Amino acid sequence: MPATMYSFSIPVFRKSLTNLSAILDKAAAHAQERKIDPAALLDARLYPDMLTFTRQIQLATDFAKGAAARLAGDAPPKFDDVEVGFAQLKERIARTIVLLDSVGPERINGSEERQIELKAATRTLTFSGLDFLAHFALPNFFFHVTTAYAILRHNGVPIGKDDFLGRS
Numbered sequence: 428m429p430a431t432m433y434s435f436s437i438p439v440f441r442k443s444l445t446n447l448s449a450i451l452d453k454a455a456a457h458a459q460e461r462k463i464d465p466a467a468l469l470d471a472r473l474y475p476d477m478l479t480f481t482r483q484i485q486l487a488t489d490f491a492k493g494a495a496a497r498l499a500g501d502a503p504p505k506f507d508d509v510e511v512g513f514a515q516l517k518e519r520i521a522r523t524i525v526l527l528d529s530v531g532p533e534r535i536n537g538s539e540e541r542q543i544e545l546k547a548a549t550r551t552l553t554f555s556g557l558d559f560l561a562h563f564a565l566p567n568f569f570f571h572v573t574t575a576y577a578i579l580r581h582n583g584v585p586i587g588k589d590d591f592l593g594r595s
Contacts, residue, residue: 433532440491446593448520455513457584483575488523494564499534
């Protein structure tokens with residue numbers, strides 16, 4: 428596949444979210460096998476001032492769907508943050524993948540220079556499409572995916588690098 432805005436966005440988000448969904452299966456199985464209350468994993472965090480595992484999944488999906496929409500010139504779709512279990516988090520990931528699959532290359536390619544504005548609490552961030560993808564969307568997405576992985580690994584879920592990267 429040639430290097431395009433599409434090839435560096437949608438397939439990358441999709442693969443990592445698919446891997447994350449499989450990791451959720453392993454976490455749920457681990458909790459059941461060890462008789463661990465799933466909430467112990469869902470509410471876990473690496474440090475008291477960090478966000479919970481559940482919130483990491485919500486934010487990873489938000490960055491993926493938000494990037495896809497913004498690069499396509501659309502408003503990002505809103506998902507309510509109401510998930511309380513592994514099955515609901517997997518459903519959120521699945522809904523995000525469906526959304527990603529609906530955004531074809533023709534909507535993303537050519538967005539390198541598209542102006543993207545993000546309203547933050549105290550300021551507005553402005554990017555070109557390429558800078559947004561390379562320096563904001565992908566780093567934030569991978570921060571939350573990696574943190575979710577690290578929370579589970581720290582809590583004894585038997586996952587490793589192959590789970591994070593997936594099989595090619």
